[in-house]
Amino acid sequence: MKQLTLSQAWQLEDWATIASGIATIDFDKESRHRVQQSHSNMLKVLNQGQAVYGINTGFGSLCTTAIPHEELQDLQVNLLRSHAAGTGPNSNDAIVRLMLVAKAKSLAQGFSGIRPVLIDQLLALYHADVLPVVPQIGSLGASGDLAPLSHLCLPLIGESKVNVGTEIMDASKALSQVGISPIVLEAKEGLALINGTQFMLANGLYVAMEAQRVSYWADLIGSASALAYEGSSAPFQPGIHQVRKQAGQAFVANRVLEFTLGAADFQVATKHVQDPYSFRCMPQVHGASNDAWLHIEKILLDEGESVTDNPTVFEDAILSAGNFHGQPLAMAMDYGKLALAEWGSISERRINQLMLGKRGLPPFLAANAGTESGYMILQYSAAALVSRSKQRSVPASTDSIDSSAGQEDHV
Known part of the structure; x- marks a missing residue:
């Protein structure tokens, strides 16, 4: 314990x-x-x-x-x-x-x-x-x-x-x-x-814990997909990320290199001129989502150490104010929804690339394409989930309905 x-x-x-x-x-x-x-x-x-x-x-x-x-x-x-x-x-x-x-x-x-x-x-x-x-x-x-x-x-x-x-x-x-x-x-x-x-905070903390796991698995599965796709390791080399001052993308690139360490077929020079964005820009996209959740985590942890009821009792006065208002958490979690949606979106695009029958892979990864449909409908399900996540990433923090007979007029 x-x-x-x-x-x-x-x-x-x-x-x-x-x-x-x-x-x-x-x-x-x-x-x-x-x-x-x-x-x-x-x-x-x-x-x-x-x-x-x-x-x-x-x-x-x-x-x-x-x-x-x-x-x-x-x-x-x-x-x-x-x-x-x-x-x-x-x-x-x-x-x-x-x-x-x-x-x-x-x-x-x-x-x-x-x-x-x-x-x-x-x-x-x-x-x-x-x-x-x-x-x-x-x-x-x-x-x-x-x-x-x-x-x-x-x-x-x-x-x-x-x-x-x-x-x-x-x-x-x-x-x-x-x-x-x-x-x-x-x-x-x-x-x-x-x-x-505390309800908003608890839900935010719970999702932040899940986001940590999503971050890890997104990088691991993205790395495995890059290997299967005969991708180049060039987009993950340290120099690329030293010249752009974004910590998240450097973190992701380094983790991909760790995941693929020892893979003989993951080299800078390959027979393919360039990889699609869903592989080549993995550090930039995954890294932005990762940085978003690091920011959100700080907001949540600060809230966990805060007084959020009203009125607030001080030694010489009791003051009525607005520490109960959830806007700091709401805006942060809207940001988090965008980050989660982007992890899903780029992952689905990599699935689609693996289905196209290119780079030595059979169409839809089927052993007997035609007689078998392979993973065709898996991509459909992934696309459906991505569409749902995009719909749910619409900001909630900008919505407000007057309540309590106008006393609580911005919620």
Whole structure:
């Protein structure tokens, strides 16, 4: 088991162990002190009788509605219940594990005004592998991931459904089985739980882990294809990439040379004058996608160390702002979609080149072309997947629909 503490800065490899459920997370003394101090700061402001959004007011366009002190707990519970309105297929276990821990890590920064017990409860669910049922659809990408996080956090108070192994059951039953007591929410705590970008972040981290694998396999399979196609090693020589200051293409070219090391038929000089772009420009195209995901990884890791709920509790003030807005992640993931689509697009073009019956290869790689169709329809399937990925690479971050009676007018 990998041991991590909430006060550490984590890398993608750390998040990968969390997604797999093979990490233990320590709510260390440093983080616990920050959280307790923030809670004290919040109580100090609350006891002064100030109107503070989401603590003693309504939410969204109801922000001008004052909430009596005796209804503050009901306000937080009702928030989770009303906002758990997601739909669609359920998120997989890895995503939910990432959400639980990402929410705990964000709260542990100590600017949310909550009690430490909320973080204890989130980590208890993670360590027991009691995973809330979280529908995939419902977040607008701003105002925090309100619907998904409501589904994530209702089990903290013993409500909604959870996954235990392969069984979906009532959260109250699951908590009882593993010896976890439901908590009672206090002022601001419901809002702190559901206001944030942890659904977007978890999905982004999960895709980033997959992108690392795609990068490796794209280079390996591209190398094998180049060998089969009697390609030249000239496009991968170091000098080519030293004169163009793009780290990604140099990395890919070097990896191709490592994969093909010792291949006697992969030489600079061949009997063919030039290779098609899908082979010759592999470093440039694969490298651009690789660089894109390195950039996206940094955005995601920074978000994992951030406070993304609202309002933000400081020592002398509680400020309402917009750290919940998902635009930094949305734009990064749009970039990631383009990078993934290009890996697929150039790969399909290499498949097509291998089907053409050139350079000593039989048509469609069939042993008895005509009687046999070989891999003809494999290329069709690849083309269908590429078309689908191109359609899905259209930016999502530019879309916005006014919500909450105009209070949340850019989401």
